[in-house]
């Protein structure tokens with residue numbers, strides 16, 4: 440597995456089939472729990488991710504690990520065509536029903552590590568909380584790079600670990616105690632809601648995630664820490680050299 444050496448395989452998914460089954464089970468209650476457990480914050484972060492993409496109405500965007508299509512309505516306003524791809528048919532089924540009035544989105548069942556798309560197909564790729572679920576995250580980022588056209592953009596949202604010790608301790612308590620309890624109670628899948636925070640707690644964030652992106656071929660344009668490092672937004676581009684897509688600044692919010 441081609442990931443950061445700091446990463447323990449024990450905290451990583453090893454099998455895409457198991458991950459697919461887990462999300463199939465979570466699908467019916469996923470959106471409710473997402474809103475409750477993030478206290479609505481995920482919507483703010485999703486909007487920021489979409490706002491950070493280059494503005495165009497003529498392009499094609501791949502929303503990878505789309506799940507129930509949380510990003511789809513926002514992306515649908517900015518792109519001519521959206522492909523929402525995910526490995527879990529149940530998550531996709533909820534998304535299709537949820538966003539049935541959105542006509543410029545196509546839903547595709549696909550493994551992010553072996554995408555069924557030609558090279559250079561998309562003008563942008565988005566992926567929210569998906570990369571850490573891949574047994575081989577670098578392979579997934581390489582696939583995103585392959586299907587993106589030269590000059591195209593990547594916008595990824597992923598959980599991280601806060602740097603401030605007190606904040607990290609509070610967030611860790613919330614993740615390891617509250618999330619599995621509430622998640623387990625509502626979904627009946629407590630082990631899944633232990634897996635989700637556990638994978639976040641050990642997954643490369645900040646500079647380590649940027650390194651994964653670079654190894655996969657991406658030029659890193661900007662990294663934004665959200666809520667003191669609870670999550671990060673990573674913006675990249677498929678070119679080496681200078682950027683006209685994003686403002687190459689680091690921001691903290």
Ligand SMILES: C[S@@+](CC[C@H](N)C(=O)[O-])C[C@H]1O[C@@H](n2cnc3c(N)ncnc32)[C@H](O)[C@@H]1O
Nearest residue numbers: 462504505506509525526527550551567568572
């Ligand atoms: C935490 S959910 C995020 C869903 C959505 N992006 C959101 O923001 O709500 C992670 C998603 O990644 C999908 N996933 C996991 N492994 C995958 C893989 N190998 N290929 C494609 N999708 C995958 C899961 O089925 C799930 O829908």
